[in-house]
Amino acid sequence: MDDILYLGFSVLKRYNILRYISYLSFFLLIFITILYYPKGGKGAIKKESVDQCVVCHKDMSSMDDAHQVEIFGCAVCHGGNRWATNKKDAHRFMVKNPARLEHASIFCSKCHKEIVKRVSKSLMNTQSGILNVLKYQWKESNSLNSTIGIKDIRKSKQSSLAEDHFRKMCAACHIDQDEKVFDKGMVKRGGGCSDCHRVSKGSGNKHAKFSTKIPTKNCLKCHNRSNRIGLSYIGVFESEGYGTPYKNGNFTHKMSDGRRFYYKLPADIHHTKAGLDCIDCHTEKGVMGDGRVHKHMEDAEDIKCKDCHKAKFKKIDTLGKKLLYLNGNITESNIIAYTRKFSTPLYNIQKDNNTTLFYRKIDGKKFNLKQMKDKPYHSLLIHKRLDCSACHSQWMPSCYGCHEVYIKKGKQFDWVSKRVTKGQWQEFRSFLRWEHPSLGIGYNGKIMPFAPGCQVVGTIFKDKMVEKFHSMAMAGWDPHTTQLKSRSCEDCHFNPASLGLGRGHLDIKNGKIVFEPIYDSNASGMPFSYPIDAFVSEEGKQFQSTSRKRARSFNKSELYKIVEAYKCIICHNSYDDKIYKDFNNSKKLFYSGKTKCLK
């Protein structure tokens, strides 16, 4: 080896090759200099711009006024190499949707760190509310206080039955879902911040538009199943039917997913009278979280009817000023309302002398906001345990007996792992009602409407074995079908469906409640004997579970008290009746025998 090198160097020296190489290298250097001469035209450097992306992406529009491309450029949000003047280098490490939470924690967090943190902990991201209730109801967990979420089950290789159901039937509606996994024609969900804030799609040099004025349709992408709050709010009731009457030989009343059909029922008064969107009531803290990990939706929820209709006013704080400024449509004011729970500024509710003004957030339209009247129906102590929704909700989607079929051999798309995995779920239901929502004691200890949530009758096909299981539960929530006129006194006090007894014939015989149900579970082949629409027996025995600690059906004494009052309601069925003017005194006079029942 040494000899070869020695010979090589001798040759190089003898013929001055090294010298020629050095001349050649100088020429090469000149060649490179020419090669790298700064170019003009496409790929030319734009010294005046914040990044070089605009060299190719000319006339790119901004996502909104607060994120102008001329000021921020592209790379600050999308990553990549802002200084590169060729596609390959510029697009390396670029992110198409920086709003996905995994990216938002890097990009959006540069300015909105606190919000991204809050959203990451919110139920829309953790999904621990859905997951834990499902595990509890399917008897896989004894606790309703678990905070296990989508992140945790993503890591696990094996799934329980409830987890598998969650993966395949629920997890599509995850705020950080990858939008790419949705097939054409499906409503795309997820995308992190853009799930809610994107108000129009982008294409070419038109950037998708983002806004803090989130339209209801964005919320409806997810809030159209389960308790169907979003649909109810706009007066849509998912029917068990198939789209009649026909129009031009085709189905009508098809929902946007193309698979389900609906009936039109009275929409929420806030929607029909004022055209309010969800964000007009729901606060940013209530929706995006308050930074704490919550177990259930109502824990995270900020707004209450009272916050608007019996508003508490204070001097506007910094956050209120900021939100007011960002909205841009609402008149500035020093006195605004605040939520009672998290003290979140309701900058669209303002005090003007003796009137309360409400501004619609989307367009700034002004309304006179009616405050709760101190009339007997609101002030009576006998009704102090009533949640507003108990009386003012006109209807509630009630889906009885959901038949869940699990086929072990089948395959289905898993929304968590984003691939097709073993095990297939199918859902069937046929008994859907909206009228006379049941009442019970809700999660807040107040009387509120109840509906199935969820009643599952399951069949598991495992190889040649067939297993069965059932999980019957009722849940209380505000169905968002609010009307000014409340339910009638009779509807609550002597309607067996409202009392939670189910549909049938109610009577009082010898001072006892007698109820004959219409639905016969045994005859219908159900694995339980109580009527499927019964929450409680006339003896106060609760048939179905709930998924909240405080939630329950009426007990015996409560049932009797309610029904007992019906005797009076038969005659005194209007709050204009004089007995309600001073109800306590009326009661005293009646029990002392000074006033008598005329019937």
Next chain:
Amino acid sequence: MFKALSFMLLPLLFISLISGLVLVFVYHPSMAYDTVQKITFLYPYGEIYRKVHYFSSELFLIFLLFHVTVELSQKRITITRSSWNYSIVAFLAVIFFLFSGFVLKGDQSANAAANVTFTLIKDTPFIDTLLPLVKDTNIITYKFFIWHILFLPLILYFILLKHVRKFTIKTEYLGASLFMVVLSVLFLKMPVDVPLSAKGANLYSPWFFKGAERLLSFSIPAILVNFTLVFPIILLFLFRVVKYKNIVRVLLLIWMIFYTWVSLF
């Protein structure tokens, strides 16, 4: 005849210093990544200067390792003991020179490499007091920048004075070095700079530092990793004084195989 290759070292160092001198005028440690990218994409010929600086430095280290290997393989060592010792210090200075240059890129890989260094220093008793020499609390590249453009060139200059006595660069070796650098610029690619915002990107470290990082990833204590790095230096110091040089040679070879194996696999 292998010795002739060591004449390439000074020209390569010269090219590296000249190209670095140009870069220093536009580089700013507080905006390290941005200025490096501006140099690469926006400033006229910035990319050439960066590539020349990078490849001349890399070639310099490769030739230096070659030079050390050749010297170790000689039967008789001609240089004095003090000159030998200065050479080893110079060798260490060159390694740190290249490492600091890597950190100055300011990208995610550079920051990761710097953080690994900080951990190595911080978690080793006695050495931990030296951490402020390289770590700045606000700007990660700042102290490395000072070392790279000021202390290390000065240290290297004075040590090399002792080592080579006279700086002479022959035209043909300068030409050959330039030729190699130019060929590298034309046909080789520099490692990709990983933006600080990139998530899940494959980070990399200088090739001579990979072994240390891998050892740390196996949860080996920092003190042992440091010992692994210092071990060949100790052997080099011993080499000049011990009688049984072959034992040192074998130990160095074993170390080299071990370190290469750790770095690659």
